[in-house]
Amino acid sequence: LSAGAxxxxxxxxxxxxxxxxDEFVGVxxxxxxxxxxxxxVVDLTHGVEPFDVGAGAEALCxxxxxxxxxxxxxxxxxxxxxxxxxxxLRAAATGGPDWLVGPDxxxxxxxxxxxxxxxxxxxxRREDRRVDGAAGGPTFDGRDVFAPAAAALASxxxxxxxxxxxxxxxxxxxxxxxLVRRAGAVNEILTEVTWVDAxxxxxxxxxxxxxxxxxGALSVTxxxxxxxxxxxxxxxxxxxxAPGELxxxxxxxxxxxxxxxxxxxxxxxxxxxxxxxxxxx
Amino acid sequence: LSAGAxxxxxxxxxxxxxxxxDEFVGVxxxxxxxxxxxxxVVDLTHGVEPFDVGAGAEALCxxxxxxxxxxxxxxxxxxxxxxxxxxxLRAAATGGPDWLVGPDxxxxxxxxxxxxxxxxxxxxRREDRRVDGAAGGPTFDGRDVFAPAAAALASxxxxxxxxxxxxxxxxxxxxxxxLVRRAGAVNEILTEVTWVDAxxxxxxxxxxxxxxxxxGALSVTxxxxxxxxxxxxxxxxxxxxAPGELxxxxxxxxxxxxxxxxxxxxxxxxxxxxxxxxxxx
Amino acid sequence: LSAGAxxxxxxxxxxxxxxxxDEFVGVxxxxxxxxxxxxxVVDLTHGVEPFDVGAGAEALCxxxxxxxxxxxxxxxxxxxxxxxxxxxLRAAATGGPDWLVGPDxxxxxxxxxxxxxxxxxxxxRREDRRVDGAAGGPTFDGRDVFAPAAAALASxxxxxxxxxxxxxxxxxxxxxxxLVRRAGAVNEILTEVTWVDAxxxxxxxxxxxxxxxxxGALSVTxxxxxxxxxxxxxxxxxxxxAPGELxxxxxxxxxxxxxxxxxxxxxxxxxxxxxxxxxxx
Numbered sequence: 008l009s010a011g012a013x014x015x016x017x018x019x020x021x022x023x024x025x026x027x028x029d030e031f032v033g034v035x036x037x038x039x040x041x042x043x044x045x046x047x048v049v050d051l052t053h054g055v056e057p058f059d060v061g062a063g064a065e066a067l068c069x070x071x072x073x074x075x076x077x078x079x080x081x082x083x084x085x086x087x088x089x090x091x092x093x094x095x096l097r098a099a100a101t102g103g104p105d106w107l108v109g110p111d112x113x114x115x116x117x118x119x120x121x122x123x124x125x126x127x128x129x130x131x132r133r134e135d136r137r138v139d140g141a142a143g144g145p146t147f148d149g150r151d152v153f154a155p156a157a158a159a160l161a162s163x164x165x166x167x168x169x170x171x172x173x174x175x176x177x178x179x180x181x182x183x184x185x186l187v188r189r190a191g192a193v194n195e196i197l198t199e200v201t202w203v204d205a206x207x208x209x210x211x212x213x214x215x216x217x218x219x220x221x222x223g224a225l226s227v228t229x230x231x232x233x234x235x236x237x238x239x240x241x242x243x244x245x246x247x248x249a250p251g252e253l254x255x256x257x258x259x260x261x262x263x264x265x266x267x268x269x270x271x272x273x274x275x276x277x278x279x280x281x282x283x284x285x286x287x288x
Numbered sequence: 289l290s291a292g293a294x295x296x297x298x299x300x301x302x303x304x305x306x307x308x309x310d311e312f313v314g315v316x317x318x319x320x321x322x323x324x325x326x327x328x329v330v331d332l333t334h335g336v337e338p339f340d341v342g343a344g345a346e347a348l349c350x351x352x353x354x355x356x357x358x359x360x361x362x363x364x365x366x367x368x369x370x371x372x373x374x375x376x377l378r379a380a381a382t383g384g385p386d387w388l389v390g391p392d393x394x395x396x397x398x399x400x401x402x403x404x405x406x407x408x409x410x411x412x413r414r415e416d417r418r419v420d421g422a423a424g425g426p427t428f429d430g431r432d433v434f435a436p437a438a439a440a441l442a443s444x445x446x447x448x449x450x451x452x453x454x455x456x457x458x459x460x461x462x463x464x465x466x467l468v469r470r471a472g473a474v475n476e477i478l479t480e481v482t483w484v485d486a487x488x489x490x491x492x493x494x495x496x497x498x499x500x501x502x503x504g505a506l507s508v509t510x511x512x513x514x515x516x517x518x519x520x521x522x523x524x525x526x527x528x529x530a531p532g533e534l535x536x537x538x539x540x541x542x543x544x545x546x547x548x549x550x551x552x553x554x555x556x557x558x559x560x561x562x563x564x565x566x567x568x569x
Numbered sequence: 570l571s572a573g574a575x576x577x578x579x580x581x582x583x584x585x586x587x588x589x590x591d592e593f594v595g596v597x598x599x600x601x602x603x604x605x606x607x608x609x610v611v612d613l614t615h616g617v618e619p620f621d622v623g624a625g626a627e628a629l630c631x632x633x634x635x636x637x638x639x640x641x642x643x644x645x646x647x648x649x650x651x652x653x654x655x656x657x658l659r660a661a662a663t664g665g666p667d668w669l670v671g672p673d674x675x676x677x678x679x680x681x682x683x684x685x686x687x688x689x690x691x692x693x694r695r696e697d698r699r700v701d702g703a704a705g706g707p708t709f710d711g712r713d714v715f716a717p718a719a720a721a722l723a724s725x726x727x728x729x730x731x732x733x734x735x736x737x738x739x740x741x742x743x744x745x746x747x748l749v750r751r752a753g754a755v756n757e758i759l760t761e762v763t764w765v766d767a768x769x770x771x772x773x774x775x776x777x778x779x780x781x782x783x784x785g786a787l788s789v790t791x792x793x794x795x796x797x798x799x800x801x802x803x804x805x806x807x808x809x810x811a812p813g814e815l816x817x818x819x820x821x822x823x824x825x826x827x828x829x830x831x832x833x834x835x836x837x838x839x840x841x842x843x844x845x846x847x848x849x850x
Contacts, residue, residue, distance in 0.1 A: 018321060020314070026616075026767035027308060027589060030628045033582070033613030034635050040580060040611060041637035049321060051314030054307075057768055058831050066311045073315045073431065075322035085831050088806025143777070145806055147821030150635065205307040206338055215424070244369025244426055259428030269339050269366050299602060301595070308589060330602060332595030335588075351592045354712065356603035486588035487619055496705070525650025525707055540709030550620050550647050 016045045017161035018077030020104060022067055023149060024055040025082070031147070035080075035154045043158035049077075058085040060114050062280060064181055065201050067118035069260045074104050079118065080149075080157040081109040088145040093131035093152050094178070095166055099123035106166075108157045110148070113181030128178060131156050131170040184212035185283070196286040200278055201262070207271020209278050210264045213286070215257035225255060227265065228285040229278055236265075236276070245269065297326045298442035299358030301385060303348055304430060305336040306363070312428070316361075316435045323439035330358075339366040341395050343561060345462055346482050348399035350541045355385050360399065361430075361438040362390040369426035373454070374412040374433050376447055380404035387441045389434050394462030409459060412437050412451040465493040466564070477567040481559055482543070488552020490559050491545045494567070496538035506536060508546065509566040510559055517546075517557070526550065578607045579723035580639030582666060584629055585711060586617040587644070593709070597642075597716045605720035611639075620647040622676050624842060626743055627763050629680035631822045636666050641680065642711075642719040643671040650707040655693035655714050656740070657728055661685035668722045670715050675743030690740060693718050693732040746774040747845070758848040762840055763824070769833020771840050772826045775848070777819035787817060789827065790847040791840055798827075798838070807831065 019039060025031035032053050039048055051070050055063040063083035071079075084091075092111040098104060100123025107115040107122075111130075119125045133145075133152055145151070156169050187197040202210040218225075218241075227236040240248075241255045248254045248268040253275075258264040265272050265284070273279065300320060306312035313334050320329055332351050336344040344364035352360075365372075373392040379385060381404025388396040388403075392411075400406045414426075414433055426432070437450050468478040483491040499506075499522075508517040521529075522536045529535045529549040534556075539545040546553050546565070554560065581601060587593035594615050601610055613632050617625040625645035633641075646653075654673040660666060662685025669677045669684075673692075681687045695707075695714055707713070718731050749759040764772040780787075780803075789798040802810075803817045810816045810830040815837075820826040827834050827846075835841065 016325070018318075020318060022311070022314070027614065028616030029764075029766050030584070030614040030632045031767075033584070033611060034632050036611045037580075037582065037613070037632065037636050040609065041635070044578070044637075047321065049314060049317045051318070052308065052311040054309035070311045070315050070318065073322070074318050075325075086808055089808035143821040143823035144819035146818065150821065202310075204310050205312075246367055246370035256427065257425035259424040259431065261424035297606070299599075301599065303592070303595070328602065330595060330598045332599070333589065333592040335590035347592045351596050351599065354596045354603070355599050356606075483591075485591050486593075527648055527651035537708065538706035540705040540712065542705035 016047055017043070018075060019046055019048045019080050019157050019161050020051050020070070020074050020077055021048055021053075021080045022051040022055065022063060022070075023053045023082040024057045024059065024063060025053045025149065026057075027053055031149065035149050038150055038154040039158045042155055043162045046158060046161045055083050056280075059083065059280075060085070060112050061181055061184075062202070064114050064117045065184075067114070068121050071103065071118045071121040076102070077104050078157045078161045079104045079107040079109075079115070080153055081107065081114050081118075082149040082153055083114050084110040084112065084148060086110065086112060087148050091179075092173070093133065093148060093156070093170075095129045095131055095156055095160060095169060096125045097127040097166070099126040106157075106160045108153050108160065111179050113179050116178060116180060125175045125178070127166070128173050128175050129166045129170040130173045186212040188217075194288050198284050198286070200280055200282040200284060203273045203278065203280055207273040207275070208258065208264050208266045209272050209276070209282075209284075210258055210260070210262050211284055213263040215261055215263045218263065222288050224288070226287045227253075227255070228287075229276055229282060231283050233285065234276070239265070297328055298324070299356060300327055300329045300361050300438050300442050301332050301351070301355050301358055302329055302334075302361045303332040303336065303344060303351075304334045304363040305338045305340065305344060306334045306430065307338075308334055312430065316430050319431055319435040320439045323436055324443045327439060327442045336364050337561075340364065340561075341366070341393050342462055342465075343483070345395050345398045346465075348395070349402050352384065352399045352402040357383065358385050359438045359442045360385045360388040360390075360396070361434055362388065362395050362399075363430040363434055364395050365391040365393065365429060367391065367393060368429050372460075374414065374429060374437070374451075375459070376410045376412055376437055376441060376450060377406045378408040378447070380407040387438075387447075389438045389441065391429070392460050394460050397459060397461060406456045406459070408447070409454050409456050410447045410451040411454045467493045469498075475569050479565050479567070481561055481563040481565060484554045484559065484561055488554035488556070489539065489545050489547045490553050490557070490563075490565075491539055491541070491543050492565055494544040496542055496544045499544065503569050505569070507568045508536070509568075510546075510557055510563060512564050514566065515557070520546070578609055579605070580637060581608055581610045581642050581719050581723050582613050582632070582636050582639055583610055583615075583642045584613040584617065584625060584632075585615045585644040586619045586621065586625060587615045587711065588619075589615055593711065597711050600712055600716040601720045604717055605724045608720060608723045617645050618842075621645065621842075622647070622674050623743055623746075624764070626676050626679045627746075629676070630683050631764075633665065633680045633683040638664065639666050640719045640723045641666045641669040641671075641677070642715055643669065643676050643680075644711040644715055645676050646672040646674065646710060648672065648674060649710050653741075654735070655695065655710060655718070655732075657691045657693055657718055657722060657731060658687045659689040659728070661688040668719075668728075670719045670722065672710070673741050675741050678740060678742060687737045687740070689728070690735050690737050691728045691732040692735045748774045750779075756850050760846050760848070762842055762844040762846060765835045765840065765842055769835040769837070770820065770826050770828045771834050771838070771844075771846075772820055772822070772824050773846055775825040777823055777825045780825065784850050786850070788849045789817070790849075791838055791844060793845050795847065796838070801827070
């Protein structure tokens with residue numbers, strides 16, 4: 008299937024740590040609709056752990072290859088109201104999102120790399136982007152700064168009208184997840200859990216393709232000082248595991264993941280995002 | 289009110305056990321939008337308990353009478369990546385959804401019955417439905433198989449282009465909830481809790497219309513060996529109950545439900561989906 | 570940025586206490602789409618605490634200034650199926666929502682005041698608004714009464730076709746949150762927590778602009794009999810606080826809020842919606 012030829016309006020792909028209990032997400036939708044009624048807002052997720060910029064960056068990276076043309080709007084922003092810049096980044100690749108909008112704290116850069124790298128960067132002016140009726144302090148830039156900018160870019164407004172060009176080299180870069188490989192008599196990878204999904208699967212920073220397909224099982228140690236899980240089989244799908252058997256598979260992003268069939272590996276093992284993992288074979 | 293005459297684009301009605309914490313649902317939306325930008329995706333719910341195929345089937349049945357034309361996309365799929373087939377089912381009734389797309393594990397059939405029964409069934413080919421950029425193992429068929437098929441069917445693509453016709457008689461059938469009725473000196477119904485909603489109401493498998501309107505109260509026993517709740521009044525609405533009084537009413541799907549006014553019967557009674565219930569009168 | 574000039578279809582802004590675990594919200598979307606396919610439904614939130622009419626009213630008020638033209642559909646409705654009326658209220662102001670639809674229990678009035686006051690009020694007829702296929706008891710008016718009315722009003726149907734004009738003076742008024750100010754040798758405000766957001770910030774009923782900007786710190790007592798929090802500094806943004814320091818800021822609605830930087834004041838203090846607060850300076 009190639010991209011459809013039907014009626015097309017601009018898309019804004021929206022990710023945040025706002026959660027869905029409050030009206031934050033709804034208000035951002037309303038602001039975009041008011042400014043650019045032809046735009047369709049696609050919610051990627053708003054379930055990022057509050058303030059966890061790295062988790063938001065990981066989720067954006069996983070989603071990025073599946074997004075069509077449009078604007079990514081991402082807000083995980085513990086520094087809101089402070090000195091951190093508000094950004095619009097132009098992605099180099101074609102076919103996917105053209106722009107990424109969000110705070111200058113490392114949230115956007117990894118996904119921008121997936122989308123071909125940053126071609127140009129703009130620091131958004133704060134004052135101009137306020138919508139009519141904006142009240143209160145500078146604590147909700149998703150509503151007051153980022154949503155108006157995303158709506159404008161989705162509508163084709165010139166980014167020079169929104170802010171000032173800045174050097175790509177000066178953007179805040181995130182700390183990448185741990186991934187150290189040592190070859191020898193015993194091969195070893197030191198890494199960490201980058202994502203615990205709702206089913207309790209433990210995604211690691213290791214691309215599955217980095218491991219020789221001939222390696223059918225790996226010894227896994229979890230945490231520090233370390234809980235030995237023994238030798239886990241690499242399988243193709245959850246159903247290849249016996250009930251209660253821990254295994255390793257290439258997950259839907261091509262990353263190595265520690266999983267249980269029809270049960271939560273995270274609950275079973277007490278693991279969470281950031282837990283260190285050692286693989287040997 | 290009859291169906292509106294305004295601008296109409298195709299609808300996809302999407303239900304899953306993906307939850308909203310991760311980006312799974314957002315990525316499925318993005319894939320559909322990329323393939324069929326004119327389609328409107330309506331989220332039915334993504335809060336089905338992980339892996340609970342029966343709960344997903346029940347939710348689809350409850351929603352089915354209210355859906356207009358379009359495609360149902362339902363994914364509760366513990367067997368993903370295994371031998372289970374991927375299905376597209378043609379519903380016989382007109383006015384509602386024409387197609388149901390999802391795994392062959394019993395999830396779709398009860399709702400298809402509500403929609404007039406299955407007229408034709410197709411087993412979707414896996415390989416052809418991958419979107420560009422799909423990476424990783426076969427663990428996210430919602431993204432890689434079902435969403436592309438739903439987008440294609442919503443766009444009017446011939447189902448023969450998507451898969452192979454299969455026998456309706458060979459589809460996996462779900463185990464229906466327990467519903468046994470015994471008439472005698474004492475009338476008795478043995479059933480179970482089919483749904484605990486967010487308000488804590490306990491829906492039973494019993495259509496309220498099956499009980500003679502003249503029966504104004506029933507003795508209810510919950511669980512096994514069984515906690516006697518005494519004789520509960522049948523009422524029309526929550527407000528007809530005194531504070532703290534348990535009662536029975538015809539819920540919004542016409543099913544008998546055990547309820548408390550403005551409080552959670554489930555919390556009060558410690559009941560959950562699947563809890564056995566005995567009614568006598 | 571002014572309102573966009575692109576393709577515009579009617580909007581329904583939807584808030585409820587339905588949660589997202591069940592299919593309630595999805596079914597309401599489907600009903601609106603069936604009756605008025607050109608309408609765009611914007612979900613404000615469905616995370617209002619079940620039955621908490623006041624919390625729903627507060628959330629609507631916070632969102633109201635950011636909504637464009639359209640219809641507000643709000644359902645927090647513990648009295649469903651009882652004698653309470655179903656309402657459509659015409660807002661006096663232009664540029665924002667023209668109509669608010671929901672139960673006559675105080676949920677709509679505060680937001681209607683934000684939108685210029687109630688110009689006209691209608692009591693919706695129950696029977697006529699049922700969609701085809703509606704089953705069961707009168708426990709889901711969001712689906713059976715309010716959504717059809719919102720769809721009709723968004724489509725421009727004459728409100729006289731939906732119900733009967735009623736006196737605005739007879740509408741159920743909510744109890745406003747506590748806000749008592751006493752001037753003297755010691756200035757004092759007695760108020761309460763009106764909202765605990767997902768980040769744990771404690772919004773008070775006090776407009777920040779009511780406090781002289783020269784007052785740089787206030788003594789805060791929480792709860793009854795009262796836990797003294799000492800003197801808290803008024804700051805502009807979260808980042809102006811030291812780690813672990815409680816402070817006061819003007820939040821994104823212009824209300825005074827008790828906050829911690831990058832942590833939950835609510836968890837730290839054990840406060841919740843309705844907790845009494847005393848401010849002195």
